[in-house]
Amino acid sequence: MLAVFRKLNLAGISLESINNSYVNLQSIRWRKPRCVPTAKSKRFRVPQTPILPEDEQIEIKRLFNNYRNHLKSVRRYLINKHSKIEETTHDPEELLKIINQDFERCSAINDKWNAEQKILREQRIAKQLEDDIKFAKQRIELELEKEQQSLERVEEIVRKQKEASVDFITAENIDKAIDQALAQETDYNFAVDINGEKLHGRETRPEKSEKKVALKQ
Amino acid sequence: MLFPPASGVGVTGGFIIKAPKVIRLLRKGCTNRPFYHIVVAVSGNHQSRPVIEQLGTYDPMPNEQNERLVSLNFERISYWIGNGVTFSTPTAQLLGLAGYLPIHPTSYISAWRNRQKLEEEKAKELEISEQKEANASQ
Missing domain, CATH: 1.20.5 (Single alpha-helices involved in coiled-coils or other helix-helix interfaces)
Incomplete structure (x- = not known):
């Protein structure tokens, strides 16, 4: 690496001049870059400290x-x-005067900025309030619609129940219902034969099949 | 990037006002021909950076009349020293020899060492000549 730098230096070429895009070239006096290590010949050199006589x-x-x-x-x-x-100046009164003047100047700048910010802030808050009101109104509408829908759903259920309530057993028609139930006796027991057919009732007998024909000859 | 003026760009910006400054030599010659500007610069800055102000020149090579020429702007040097700049040893030597500041110790030291060297050489020559005379008489 050092060799490259040295050759460039001997040839009088600065690193900048290699790039032709530089319009105004400015040569800098060459120094060994910090990244280049100590020369091989100088590596083990111990510099001698001069010893002076005491006087x-x-x-x-x-x-x-x-x-x-x-x-x-x-x-x-x-x-x-x-x-x-x-x-x-070191006069305290004069210094105080300077400080006050400076404070007034700074305060004026600050006040001006505050006034600008106040207008902006008020605008922002008004807009925010308007937006909030709009949003709340929308929410109210949505809630009302939801309520209406749920009411309709409930009324539908009630209507269906009312229709179904014609067949309900009440105190008035309970005797009749009992009589009817007793009159229509139902037996839920059944058996299954070889062909998979159900035989309802306890007492039901399978129909007698035809006599088997002997195939033996 | 344009070339900054060699005479300096003046104090600009807030940073330079408070930065430590130094009066030093700035090499301006070419290969084998040194020539120096005496300048005020921000003390950490590289030599290629623009200087604050030029305060003089120094030509270390003797001319036809065997003179080494220095020019110094004492008004501005006074101003800058009054505003707390330091200066490098070579500048201090030059200012000392110019009679503006007390002579720098290194000037004295190099002077007496040169004298010592001259005396030693003379003594050596004398010794050799005496030896020669002694040899001739024998």
Whole structure:
């Protein structure tokens, strides 16, 4: 992978320039991408830390401390002169005024938005109420229809029962019914012969069949 | 994408206002010919990204008169340092040598190391010449 990048670099080709669809090419100084690992020749290299003599170390430390101190004072001076943060006021009354102004501005925006939302909300609620009323009316109609249907069903049953009630045994005609029942005695017992025919009654006898003809010669 | 202006795009947007910024060198030459712009940029940004402002140039290669030319916009540098930008070591060295800031310790260090090297070479030469004289007298 590194070889590919290196060849591209040697040939002066950036990865972007391979794609011709780029209208404005902009070359970027080449760096080894992070995905490319350490070079094979450098893999086991241990960088040597420079060992400085002690007096030099102390001298360097002193120089840096001085430099930092000097720089601090320069920076302080320039901050006092140029800083935008320092320019802003620290007077509490002025700050309060600014805060109030800002609050009023924000509040005005908020009020405006609230008014817009109020109109929308009222419209929405009115529409919702209308829809609800419509729905309720529909439901009432449906329920009434259902009730009517069930009533009709019940009346049908009653009518059928009334028609059937002509044959019912009541207190008035019970004697007659008993007499009739006694007069018409019915025997439900029966037997079955070889041919599968029913012989009703206890006392019924099968009819006598014809004499058998002897086939023997 | 159009080329951003080399002199910088100025501070735009809310993010850049609060982002940490740095004065640093931006290499602008070509192969074997370095040339640097001294710029203010957002400190984490890649070198290919547009800079906020150009504050000067630095040509590290000596010209015909054996000069290495630096141009610096001190007004803007003061402004930016006053607004809390840091600067890289090479920039600090340049500003130190220009007399704007105290001289950077690394300048002193490299100077004395160069002197040391020169002295050692001289001593070596002297030793060789003495040896030669001694050999000639014998």
